[in-house]
Amino acid sequence: MLESPCPCLICTDAPAAGDGRILGTIREHGWSALRIGGGAVEFAYTVGLWHTFRRPEIVMFGLDGESMQHWLNACVALGRDRGWPEPGEPFEGVLEGFATQLRPVDDSWRDALFGTAHRFYGGVAVPVQQLVWPDRDGRWPWDDRATASSRNRQAFTWLPVAEHPAGAWRLVGELEPDFPFPVGPDAWALTTRAVLDGVRPVARISLDDGAYDVLDGRGYDADDLCLAFLGDLVIAYPDLAMCADLGEGQVAITGDDRVWIRAQLAEHERRESTRVWESAKPR
Numbered sequence: 001m002l003e004s005p006c007p008c009l010i011c012t013d014a015p016a017a018g019d020g021r022i023l024g025t026i027r028e029h030g031w032s033a034l035r036i037g038g039g040a041v042e043f044a045y046t047v048g049l050w051h052t053f054r055r056p057e058i059v060m061f062g063l064d065g066e067s068m069q070h071w072l073n074a075c076v077a078l079g080r081d082r083g084w085p086e087p088g089e090p091f092e093g094v095l096e097g098f099a100t101q102l103r104p105v106d107d108s109w110r111d112a113l114f115g116t117a118h119r120f121y122g123g124v125a126v127p128v129q130q131l132v133w134p135d136r137d138g139r140w141p142w143d144d145r146a147t148a149s150s151r152n153r154q155a156f157t158w159l160p161v162a163e164h165p166a167g168a169w170r171l172v173g174e175l176e177p178d179f180p181f182p183v184g185p186d187a188w189a190l191t192t193r194a195v196l197d198g199v200r201p202v203a204r205i206s207l208d209d210g211a212y213d214v215l216d217g218r219g220y221d222a223d224d225l226c227l228a229f230l231g232d233l234v235i236a237y238p239d240l241a242m243c244a245d246l247g248e249g250q251v252a253i254t255g256d257d258r259v260w261i262r263a264q265l266a267e268h269e270r271r272e273s274t275r276v277w278e279s280a281k282p283r
Contacts, residue, residue, distance in 0.1 A: 006051050060131040101131075
């Protein structure tokens with residue numbers, strides 16, 4: 001028996017704002033699976049399971065976004081047709097050849113990850129579970145022997161944000177939804193080890209082809225160029241937020257006075273950036 005009343009926009013007949021297409025999908029199918037990008041890795045989650053089944057919404061991390069939408073739909077169909085698996089219980093039928101399992105998501109992730117669900121349910125917190133996948137040898141990401149890919153690409157949302165291992169997902173949990181840049185805090189940026197270590201200050205930030213270069217005074221001549229998460233750079237250099245509205249193909253340059261002067265990127269700078277991005281590696 002479904003609990004009543006449901007707080008969602010459909011049941012309360014509240015204005016849908018910009019979510020009309022999602023509401024239409026939920027009305028027709030019972031739920032919608034959303035794909036979220038903009039960072040180093042993607043995630044996808046359902047909206048409508050609590051409305052239709054009074055079941056937790058489901059989130060999945062770290063694989064191809066369109067495929068995760070498909071797998072989320074398969075998981076919901078499996079639960080609807082065969083019964084919902086218990087949390088922590090491995091089950092077949094979602095990823096061909098591999099078991100998956102559901103784990104409860106800690107409430108501290110809600111604001112950072114589930115904005116559309118938050119709006120759909122009128123600000124009321126509904127439960128969420130994470131659909132966890134194993135590595136190619138069947139090891140779960142909390143196993144120290146699991147591949148780095150399966151461990152790093154999946155958020156450990158059953159842990160509070162404050163207890164999550166450092167990395168991309170910890171940054172998302174800490175800095176979203178108010179991260180000032182149009183990309184996520186887990187987006188890669190080109191920088192130098194000297195900037196990351198605080199040995200040299202940031203002297204310039206540029207945006208080209210959707211990617212940020214955050215460099216010291218040596219620019220592209222630096223011998224320690226590397227990739228880092230933009231969120232880590234913003235934490236270390238908060239005044240970078242002043243450049244969050246930088247336009248495509250623009251550069252902002254600053255000196256000791258920390259006043260940012262903006263200009264258009266020169267063509268040779270764009271070529272140098274492209275060249276370095278092709279070989280730069282994460283620190």
